[in-house]
Amino acid sequence: MQLNDLSNTNNIESEAWQVLENSILYYQGRPIGTLAAYDPSVEALNYDQCFIRDFVSSALIFLIKGRTDIVRNFLEETLKLQPKERALDAYKPARGLIPASFKVLSSNGEEYLEADFGEQAIARVTPVDSCLWWLILLRAYVVATQDFSLVYQTDFQVGIRLIMEICLANRFDMYPTLLVPDGACMIDRRMGIHGHPLEIQVLFFAALRAARELLICRGNEDIVAAIDNRLPLLCGHIRQHYWIDIHRLNTIYRFKGEEYGKAAVNLFNIYADSLPYYELDKWLPKKGGYLAGNVGPSQLDTRFFTLGNLMAVICDLSTAVQSQAIMTLIEERWEDLVGDMPMKICFPALEHEEYRVVTGCDPKNIPWSYHNGGNWPVLMWMLAVASVKTNKVYLAQRAVEIAESRLSEDEWPEYYDGKKGRLIGKQARKYQTWTIAGYLLAKELAENHNYLPLISFEQLPAELISRACEFELKSVDGYMP
Ligand code: GLC
Numbered sequence: 001m002q003l004n005d006l007s008n009t010n011n012i013e014s015e016a017w018q019v020l021e022n023s024i025l026y027y028q029g030r031p032i033g034t035l036a037a038y039d040p041s042v043e044a045l046n047y048d049q050c051f052i053r054d055f056v057s058s059a060l061i062f063l064i065k066g067r068t069d070i071v072r073n074f075l076e077e078t079l080k081l082q083p084k085e086r087a088l089d090a091y092k093p094a095r096g097l098i099p100a101s102f103k104v105l106s107s108n109g110e111e112y113l114e115a116d117f118g119e120q121a122i123a124r125v126t127p128v129d130s131c132l133w134w135l136i137l138l139r140a141y142v143v144a145t146q147d148f149s150l151v152y153q154t155d156f157q158v159g160i161r162l163i164m165e166i167c168l169a170n171r172f173d174m175y176p177t178l179l180v181p182d183g184a185c186m187i188d189r190r191m192g193i194h195g196h197p198l199e200i201q202v203l204f205f206a207a208l209r210a211a212r213e214l215l216i217c218r219g220n221e222d223i224v225a226a227i228d229n230r231l232p233l234l235c236g237h238i239r240q241h242y243w244i245d246i247h248r249l250n251t252i253y254r255f256k257g258e259e260y261g262k263a264a265v266n267l268f269n270i271y272a273d274s275l276p277y278y279e280l281d282k283w284l285p286k287k288g289g290y291l292a293g294n295v296g297p298s299q300l301d302t303r304f305f306t307l308g309n310l311m312a313v314i315c316d317l318s319t320a321v322q323s324q325a326i327m328t329l330i331e332e333r334w335e336d337l338v339g340d341m342p343m344k345i346c347f348p349a350l351e352h353e354e355y356r357v358v359t360g361c362d363p364k365n366i367p368w369s370y371h372n373g374g375n376w377p378v379l380m381w382m383l384a385v386a387s388v389k390t391n392k393v394y395l396a397q398r399a400v401e402i403a404e405s406r407l408s409e410d411e412w413p414e415y416y417d418g419k420k421g422r423l424i425g426k427q428a429r430k431y432q433t434w435t436i437a438g439y440l441l442a443k444e445l446a447e448n449h450n451y452l453p454l455i456s457f458e459q460l461p462a463e464l465i466s467r468a469c470e471f472e473l474k475s476v477d478g479y480m481p
Pocket of ligand 1: 054
């Protein structure tokens, strides 16, 4: 892959690069990550740490610019933080997990890293997404550098295997999706996304695909077979059960309940009365559609979650037709989903009693703020990749232009509030690193499409796709291509 240099940047971009440079975290003299934010005006809490999910945005732009050393150091050091033994104490992180964040400390002049697996985090949330992002980034590093020697090292092979073991372990439920607690991802506060949230399932799918590419088969035959078994089922399950468009809404609207046995159509016993179907009838464009936020027993969360939908397009979890429909929805509902800052983390916000019950009266997640319908500039790079991938580059360009007109002037806030995203987030940090990296990445990816393979996946291999299709054919709706 052709890597770029820093010439030809405009003023906002050079400022962004400067701030990104200042956020680099050093350990024993080597750059190993970036701080979440550097905003001296607000109490740091844990924003002075390097978050795994936040670093992915910085890492991708570093890879594009040839700064591969930081990414390699990050991958090596975070791998060392992964527990390799079974935890004897239930309060300790499980074997295979990658922490949410880490920081550099020193004692007697010796630097060391301290990891947070959620045991110190607000509300003690489990960072399920960290190990998934870690794998996705490891693959991006290999794509950018073609350096397979790193990933073929024993410690890396063991690390990948341990992540796969924890993800693929048998649990109580019998779905191909991953069962997780609330707040297990970027949305790391209570938001009613426990169970099988799209935000995690899509990263899980991408991580399985990355592991499949990176694992040496010899000695790992059992894991490779488990991945090959899981991928088509997971893919078919999401494509079928999470999909919402007007056709599907019609089917759900007329669903019968209480169906028992193998011939059931309404598998999850969804009651239309639990859905805002009149609003959806108005909101869904004729040709648009999206993947629902969550599916479970008598549960269909019809909120639109941006990371899940965009990453589904990027890692080819959605079918080509569904990907087009997702991007059509974003285009046609631009005012709701993008507004004055790309782009909303989810839509619509939880309001009134629902807000109180679901968030636990979280004052940070009041309607149209933060995770509850706030606008997060970091999501812009995913919008850019998904737009390019679906031949709608103009959407990426439009988003970058909107962001460019405000971000630097507003001092790179973490998020924006309000239905249109015009208010700087009530408790937003300024100089938030993934805001800066997200902007730089979006701009770069919208201009240079040859960087797409860093993060984007092609269709599943033919033999797996045929199994996913078998599953799809069972769909009674006929909305599948
Ligand atoms: C907040 C966000 C989380 C992010 C962290 C650091 O906790 O919810 O997604 O990783 O800040 O920026």
